[in-house]
Amino acid sequence: MIQTENLSKRFNDFLAVDDVQLDVESGQILALLGQNGAGKTTTIRMLTGLLRPTRGWARVAGHDVVKEPNRVRASVGVLAEQHGLYTRMTAVEYLDFFGRVYRLDAEARKKRSEHLLEYFGLADVAKRRIGEYSKGMKQKLALARTLIHEPPVLLLDEPTSAMDPESARLVRDEIANLRSSQRAIVICTHNLVEAEMLADQIAIIYHGKILIKGKLEELKERVLGTTEYEVIFSTPYDCAKLKIPIGIEIVAKEATKLRFRSANPIEMNPLLLKELSARQAPILTLQEASRTLEDVYLKAMTEANGGIIQ
Template sequence: MIVAQGLTKYFDTFLAVDHVDLQVPQGEVLVLLGKNGAGKTTTVRMLTSILRPSNGWAKVAGYDVVEQADQVRASVGVLTEHHGLYGRMTSEEYLQFFGSLYRLPRSESARRAKPLLELFGLDEARKKRLGEYSKGMRQKLALVRALMHDPPVLLLDEPTSAMDPESARTVRDAIARLRGQGRTILLCTHNLAEGEELADRVAIIQAGRILIHGAVEDVKRKLLGPVIYEARFAQAVTQAPAGLPAGVSFIEARGDALIFQVENPTEQNPDLLQSLMSQGLRVIAFQEVSRSLEQAFLEAVRNHGEVQNA
């Protein structure tokens, strides 16, 4: 649904995006992570046919972003970083206006707007001028605007950044539902917990280059090493057990727990447990140590910095 190959953008001599390759199949969410100025917005603007790539190509919803720009724009719903609403309009007028630009009849715009405004809790404020809206309300209305023409692809830049926790939850649930409806979503966020919750895939961008791109767990494994498991025992343990199965490495002992790194959990975890118990250790718990996307992101950014410094 979204494919980019060697996507590059120069502003005069400044290289903003450097040979970006992306692939987001239909019905998946790709979370694009990166520091400010990493090239996320420029990438999104190329995918929405606002900026022309200096090199490379991209297709969105099957349309080429350069050759079929109109079709791309008609197929994409975009939530921009700055919502840019018109303060003297009401939300009803605003959505009618954008509906007209997507060539929706007035009655159809009204029909589509109503459930969306209700979903995001804006129904009661529909006659209010947008200048009186709070930041969160504006952000939700901008999201409604992006959904008005029922696009198969959504490009969302920081969709919950200005929202209270309740509104943010509503939006996250809505995004999950949209993915369930088969929409392809590219999400730029600095909220890594949110990214982890919603992402099928993740791409980390730094200085215009994609450092890593893939399924969330694959990315974590690549950046943080094999999965880590913690075994807790009925007694305190101080040293590494002998005769560990191949592919399992001991990391450390923590009071009544031992920490291991396992290359292939499906095959090696049963052997590991058997080995521990055969040594007389009474296992009372065995669980994966969760590693956040945030750790992976920081690791990626740090490694990139080291590579650059080297």
Template sequence: MAGHGHRLGPGPHRAGVAHHGGPAAPLQPPEPPGHQPPGREFLRPPPGGTGSGIVQAENGHAIVAQGVSKRFGGFQALRGLSFSLRRGEVLALLGPNGAGKTTMVRLIASLLKPSEGHIRVFGYDTVREAAEVRQRVGLLTEAPGLYARMRAEEYLAFFGRLYGMAPAQLAKEVPLWLTRLGLWEARHLRLGEYSKGMRQKLALVRALLHRAPLLLLDEPTSALDPAWTHQVHGIIRELRDQGHAVIVCTHNLAEAQALADRVLVLKGGQAVLEARVQDLRATSPRRRLMDLRLAQPVDGLGSLLAQWVEVESAGEDWARFWTEDPAQTNPPLLQRLTAQGIPVVTLSEVHRSLEEVYLEAMGQVEEARREET
């Protein structure tokens, strides 16, 4: 174990990062051992093997899960779940407590074995090739265990060695990440002296330390203030842009909406909704709700617009209407209003929040269950 005079290496001024606790230089893309040109799996083959578990990028997928179920005795935690995650994509895994989110994350990380179905991570089977999978995963659990008597550098060195990191790599990455997460000045404190927010940031450093191409982050901004939440969001986006695949489990729907490219909503161990965030925010799969704002009141605005569109609601200087094709409906509508001397301030589509979509999905599930009984 580190300690007893052991030091990981140069301070941040010698590691190429800032010497203060604020944000450091931008992250560099991951360069795992055995790096190969794009288009092939870039991670090293199993020791002593020829890389038979390495596939031709699985069409760019980091995760492919098919028919995954998990039982704990008589309790069914997951039921036939199938989904995929591509490189350079953030998936928000949502659902109420007990929906199966944590179980799914542990299955992906090869900490549990599925009762049925299978999961492949960068082409590796999570049961038969668990060691290869774990090497490629950075895991942040909701309640990360920290060793209270250790200090940050020795704690990270301990896990870095478990990840197979070389001493030179540890000497570079540890000060970089401690600085990036504002913990460099606190590196000499024992972890038992850390605040809850500091512990959360250190756990995040542990997950990011070896630059795994797949990140599984359970409530990554728990206990963080708004400023550090913003910083962590920036790191997640940066890693996504570099090609990392990321799963974020969160109850913070605003965070999910800000970070995710896609969402997967679980309820009772089953997927009840899976879609791109930009598609979910549409008010209807077939129709669009438009919002019209005028510069001055117009008597009978709703009746006037009803000649041309399906009005949902209206006031003296605003209205909302439905259209199946805004490109066909809106230009002639604006021309008619202009011809009648009615000045338009804005005409825009009404988007739903992810919270509205989520609550609607939960409501539909409950309604379906009531009908079944």
């Protein structure tokens, strides 16, 4: 549904996006992560046909972004960094206007508007001027606008920014629903928890270049190494005298924690557990060490300063 190859954008002497390759299928969510100015918004704008690539190509919903920009725009719902609402209009007028822009008939406009306003909890304030809305309400309305024409592709820049936790949850649920309805979705976000919850694929962009891309588990493996496990002790325990089975690599020793990597967890972990039990170690739990997207992101960024991770 979204494909790019060598997608690049140069503004005079500044290379904003450099050789970006993306492939997002229907029913998939790609989270595009990166610092401010990394090239996320420029990439989104190229995928919308708003910016012309300097090099490479992109196809969105089957249309080339350079040759058929209007077809691309008709197939895409874009939530920009700024909500960009017309503050003198009411929510009903606003959604009706965009419904007309996308050539929905009167009945469809009414039905979709009512559904979206109801879903996002804006039905009670639908006839109030948008200028009177809170930031979160505006963000929800902006998201409703991107969904009014039920586009097959959604490009969402910070979809839950400025929202309270309940609203953010609502939006996340809606995005998850949209994935199940066979849409391709790209989310640009700084909210790594949100990305971890929603994304099927994650791409970290750094100085315009895709630093690393893949499924979360793959990224963890590639950036953080093989899975780590940890044994938690109920009281401080000295692991110095332990006979560590071959195939187990100790990563860290703390008073109440032993962290290790295992070449073959199915065979090796029970052996380690057996050794610990034999030495009457006060074992509380043995579990896979928690490794979040944040760990991946921060490590990738730290390493990026020393060189691109391939």
